[in-house]
Amino acid sequence: MKGARDPKAPVLQEQLRTPVDGEYDVIVAGGGASGLIAAVAAARAGARTLLLEHAGCLGGTGTYAMVAQWLGFYNGDTRVVGGLPLELTRRVQALGGSDGFARYVLAEASARPIPLVNFPFNPEVVKIACDRFARDAGVHVRLHSRVVAPVMDGPAVRGVVVEDVGGRRAFLSRVVVDATGDAIVGAASGAAFEGGEEELRRRRQPCTLVFRLSNVDVARFRALPREEKRALALEGVDAGRIFWESLSFCSTPGNTDAICLMSRIPGIDALDAVDLGRAEMEGRAQVHSIVDFLRERVPGFERSTLASIAAHVGVRETRRIRGRHALTEADIVGGRRFADAIALGAGPMDLHEAGGTGISLWMPEHAFEIPLACLLPEATPGLVVTGRAISATRSANGGSRHMGTAMALGEASGVLAAAAAQQGVEAAQIDAEQVRATLRRHGALVALEDLQPERSNETTALNA
Ligand SMILES: Cc1cc2nc3c(=O)[nH]c(=O)nc-3n(C[C@H](O)[C@H](O)[C@H](O)COP(=O)(O)OP(=O)(O)OC[C@H]3O[C@@H](n4cnc5c(N)ncnc54)[C@H](O)[C@@H]3O)c2cc1C
Structure with a gap:
């Protein structure tokens, strides 16, 4: 309900x-x-x-x-x-x-990256x-x-x-x-x-549950050619293992952690507590799938570990x-x-x-x-x-x-x-x-x- x-x-x-x-x-x-x-x-x-x-x-x-x-x-x-x-x-x-x-290049693996x-x-x-x-x-x-x-x-x-x-x-x-x-x-x-x-409440911009991976070789991933990142992103989307065509993450000093903005939860009205709760749970299910994909397919993430999931899903609108x-x-x-x-x-x-x-x-x-x-x-x-x-x-x-x-x-x-x-x-x-x-x-x-x-x-x- x-x-x-x-x-x-x-x-x-x-x-x-x-x-x-x-x-x-x-x-x-x-x-x-x-x-x-x-x-x-x-x-x-x-x-x-x-x-x-x-x-x-x-x-x-x-x-x-x-x-x-x-x-x-x-x-x-x-x-x-x-x-x-x-x-x-x-x-x-x-x-x-x-x-x-x-x-930084925003949404680097998407169709329209922005430096x-x-x-x-x-x-x-x-x-x-x-x-x-x-x-x-x-x-x-x-x-x-x-x-x-x-x-x-x-x-x-x-x-x-x-x-x-x-x-x-x-x-x-x-x-x-x-x-x-x-x-x-x-x-x-x-x-x-x-x-x-x-x-409009039914077609707000999607929410994103952010998660943090430790033990990432950030430099190795960043050095990949853009076309390779894009191909990986599209492969993940086609296989239903990642949820939008970007492999977007920020990194902290030390370049060992990736704070990933990769989940994408549509159809959420964040002014509705039931929807918000659903966003958190769907978000966590997505995180599980994305982490699996990154570890298996994406250079730099092979040995990564899930360090944390944000306390609150990110709401754009x-x-x-x-x-x-x-x-x-x-x-x-x-x-x-x-x-x-x-x-x-x-x-x-x-x-x-x-x-x-x-x-x-x-x-x-x-x-x-x-x-x-x-x-x-x-x-x-x-x-x-x-x-x-x-x-x-x-x-x-x-x-x-x-x-x-x-x-x-x-x-x-x-x-x-x-x-x-x-x-x-x-x-x-x-x-x-x-x-x-x-x-x-x-x-x-x-x-x-x-x-x-x-x-x-x-x-x-x-x-x-
Ligand atoms: C997934 C995602 C990715 C984004 N990417 C970027 C990015 O890369 N860089 C960037 O600059 N911006 C980004 N944004 C946009 C940006 O984060 C927000 O638009 C921005 O934080 C808005 O600032 P604000 O002060 O209005 O709200 P917020 O920073 O969200 O702060 C609102 C505060 O109000 C508090 N609050 C809410 N209701 C109550 C209440 N009833 N009582 C007490 N406290 C309350 C909340 O807990 C929160 O601390 C992104 C947003 C999302 C969701």
Whole structure:
């Protein structure tokens, strides 16, 4: 049975007494790519900031779903993200969690591989770096805390209700930043969103359960000619032993581990718990089959061992908030300029086929601006939305959801939320120029004129 609600099912009327456990200037719901950075930005701006995360670690899809490479920092050789996200990459490197930015070929065994610059990392080290980043900024962090409802004051969001191992509690704030990726606060507060349509729910982009293999000869695999990788991938797909035409993996420092993004679970609505559970189980069955195939057929993987499977299946697509501007593919391709630009996207444009084994993957020719208006729901005071759920069309979301971009959006949302809380006004009343000036002071790149093509001594030789 699917988890979607039957309108005719009996209803249990509950009376809840929820203690209010604290009051903050800014609450950030979700401690992933965008939420961690939003919270650090707000706290550094002097706002009392609470970060609520339902997993046991920060970092979001990058850590608990083990998607172990940050994309979106570079378009070609030009770095388009600075500020706090760049600081986090340096912290991760200082802890030995990455060798730094590197040249990489995305989906190398697919029909349309894309050379780009990524930041591959060891997700376990990133968890530690995220803890320290939040702590050093003075963010109040509560892990294992699931945000279940907004606290409403008329049409305005003024806090959230959380469920944790100790029960249910509420926290109040002037501004809530929804960084859950699924627009959990936004949808529950009645804000309009895209992506809930029944028809679309059945054809979302597939989920991927990431797994990690140890004892891999990464260099040997990387050295294979592309045609050989492609032939192996197609052989595996034809035999039903692997599930899409890519042998995509990232590697950690030391080049002995492969963190594999190779499973592909279609037909999942990740807003439905029954579907999500099915994705985990189908994902594990796929992992078993893929590991078998890699060991048997793919050079470099002969002696590999399954080290871990991500704690949570990776979800590419759920809701997107309906905001004051919806970023479009035409905005991206046309290089549209926005007076309220607060972050830059790099691409790639990355849309996986709902069924099938294909992917639409291409790099925009240049970086693109994302306006502040994409973070502001049409008509919900007290709420700022950031990360994957910002206001964008489905295809534009394929280019704006990468973690480097999500982090840049996170920094902008944190600065905006802190300013609104401190000035006692709504986020929509804050002058975008004030946000842009603060971001720029902190090294963020907010508009195309901030770019300087880098002869990247930041990138290392090849294929980390
Ligand atoms: C399989 C896959 C491969 C991808 N490949 C790449 C890649 O190679 N490089 C790249 O840069 N991007 C990649 N992406 C995209 C990227 O990971 C996400 O789009 C990005 O993480 C979005 O950032 P976010 O902050 O919006 O969400 P997330 O990073 O997902 O963080 C959301 C956080 O909110 C928390 N949360 C959710 N609901 C609640 C709640 N109710 N209460 C409390 N906390 C909550 C979650 O636990 C999570 O920590 C990939 C995504 C997937 C699924």
